[in-house]
Amino acid sequence: MNEREVLSKYVYTIVSALVASGVEQVVVSPGSRSTPLAYAFASTKEIEMHRQVDERAAAFYALGLAKSTAKPVVLVCTSGTAAANYYPAIVEAKYARVPLIVLTADRPHELREVGAPQTINQVRLYGDNVKWSAEFPIPDEAPQTIPFIERHTVRAVNIATTAPFGPVHLNIPFREPLIIDFTDKLPVSSFIKSYTNELQPAKQAVAKLTAIIEQTTTGILIVGELPLGTNTEYLWDFIREVKWPVMIESLSNLRTEIPEDCQIYAISTYDTLMKNERFKRNVRPQTVIRFGAQPVSKFLMQFIVQANPQSYIVIDEDPMYRDSTHMSTHFIHALPGEWLSELKLANSQAEMAYVQFWKMADLLAADVIEKYSQFADDEGAMVQAFLTSIEEDADIYVSSSMPIRDIDTFLLTQNRPVQIFANRGANGIDGVTSTALGFSNGRKNRKTYLLIGDLAFLHDANAFVASRYQECDLTVIVMNNDGGGIFSYLPQSKVEEHYEDLFGTPTALTFEQMAKMYELDYEKATSLEQFKNALIADKQTPIKLIEAFTDRDENVKQHRELWARIHEVMEQWLDSL
Incomplete structure (x- = not known):
């Protein structure tokens, strides 16, 4: 074969192995050295x-695609x-456990050097x-080269999609x-199929x-952001069996469509209840069981430390389980799955009075929160209005700092299939708009709505x-309070x-001028x-930007009054009592 034929076979083998491994989406940025890969992906109808x-x-866009589909996405x-510009999104993908296949030409x-x-x-x-990194050989005619890159590509997808999910780099x-020479037909892979364990x-x-x-x-359950693709019906079966109060974070997506x-x-x-010492x-x-990531609420985690339960069980898919409190007494290496619905208790000692005490407090707090917009005209009231007005079957992507905290406060338990997502792996405010755009394209x-602050919005202007x-x-909602609103609640503000x-x-x-620039x-x-x-105004273009102007000091005042x-x-x- 000539050089061009060798190169063509090489890159199409990579693409073929990715497609055979279940990859359906690729995000490509322009550049000369990546030309062979870009051509191969662009000419492949299967992806x-x-x-x-x-x-x-681009990397954050791919992150959003992967989060929305729970499937690996390729970056080129x-x-x-x-x-190097991929780095922030890769860090987020690592800590948020999102499968990305990063191909750097x-x-x-x-x-070199x-x-x-x-x-x-x-x-x-x-x-x-x-999770894994490998360097491929230069394309050549050696008989070992094609089998090597084919199986390493399969390995990359396997590693990215084995619990815990995460990014890999080739x-x-x-x-x-x-x-390269274009082809309408991918080469047939000599590797047949991977079988991985549940x-x-x-x-x-x-x-x-x-x-x-x-x-x-007296036990409580905590459910944070769950692994991608989790079937929440198994968790509800577990909750029915255990009969304990369950602290449901908004990112768990269990607060909506709660079984009767x-x-x-x-x-x-x-979070609000934890501010009351009595x-x-x-x-x-006596016992705490946590599924998923640690919740956004700092007050809840502080409560666990203060309570010092006899048993604090963390159930996590990663042996490097998450526990910044260092209070856990047991760790169970598992994904939330069918095994939860099969657990049967022979002799439950759970006190219904304890459950009712929690629920009465929750109802009292929720009643005050529901009336918030009658007294306030700040960001919290706007978030509440947003949550009550959006249509069903909607997704909300939320930025870190104040937006996610307002969502956690004002999203009360309900029976509407609204779902909440965020970049809470590293909790950064960079790349959030790109992630939301990628997410919306996967769903x-x-x-899809994006709730974001003005500084986070500026971070991702491209x-x-x-x-x-x-x-x-x-639909993008920017809460513009002209600065970093979250710091107003921290000791630095004093x-x-x-x-x-x-x-x-x-x-x-x-x-407004940015909106004009992008039409x-x-x-x-x-x-x-x-x-x-603004929320109910007809949408004239595929992307709508709502800029809500608020005051940082007033936001703090109204939240504290709540x-x-x-x-x-x-x-x-x-x-x-």
Whole structure:
């Protein structure tokens, strides 16, 4: 074969192995050294190609696609700093457990560390932030090369999609010329199929879990953000069997569509309840069982530390299980699955009075929260109006800092199939818009909304370039309080010196001109009433931007008044007991 034929067979073998392993989507950024890969993906009908010129935004876009589909997504870029721009999204994918297959094109070995342009050290570029990394050989006619790259590509997908999910990296060097012969038919893979195990707990673990539950009179469940693809019906079966109060984080997506017979166990206002010391003293649990990631609520995690339960069981798919409290007493290596619905308790000691105590407090707090917009005109009231007005079968992507906390506060238990998602692996505010755009493209049968602050929105101003290359459907709500609103709730806010320069960081920027540049619908809201009108206004373009102007100081004041009202109601109730 000539050089061109060798190169063509090489790249199409990679694509064929990816398709055979279940990969359906690829995100490509332009560049010369990645030409062979880009051509191979672009000419393959079995895989959908997305484009984004900014590699940093492209990686977050791929992250969103993977989160929405619970399937691996491929990233392709050229050599040099293009690959380095993937780094923030790869870090998020690692800690959020999202499967990305990162393919970085590279210069051949003779051009490395000799001053050649667009050449950096890309071998193991992402270090421990990927589950696995490998370098491919230069395309050649050696009989071992094609079988090697074929099986390493399969290995990459297997590793990315084995619990815990995560990113993998394949570095692929090419020599010039970079042009390939196009083909309508992928080569037939000599590797047939991978079979991986379902992650279930050991029998001894199930026996111990059952014994602890049967001996517990006062226990609580905590459900954080769950692994991609989790069947939540198994968790509801477990909740029915255990009959304990369950602290349901918004990102678990268990707060909506709660089965009727499980309503009594569902607690959504725990973050606010944990601000009342008397209540906490009355509900100290003997046992805590947690599924999924640690919740957003710092107050809930502090409560566990203060309560010091006899048993704190973490059920996680990663042996490096998550427990920043360092209070766990047992770890069970498992995914939430069918085994939960098969657990049967012979002698449950759970106290119904304990459940009812939790639920009454939850209902009292929820009643105050539901009336919030009658007293407030701030970001919280707007988030509440947003949650009550959006259609069913909608997804909300939420930025870190205040937006996710407001969602966690104002999303009460309900029976509407609204789902919440966020980048809470590393809890950063970068790349959120790109992630939401990718997410929306993976869930075209549902409406997608993005709730984000002004600084996070600025972090990802290039995101909408993706809309120039593929259809995008998204409604973006920017809470513009001119700075970092989350810091107003932290101790730094009490020190006036340097506060605005270092933490408030006002920019005085607004986004109407950005909307014009990208040809987005734009609605401006300076009051709760205007915001409600903006939400229901007809959408003239695929992407709509609602910019809600709020005041940081007023937001803090109104939120604290809400907590004070709930505290007062709780004290009156506790006095009456």
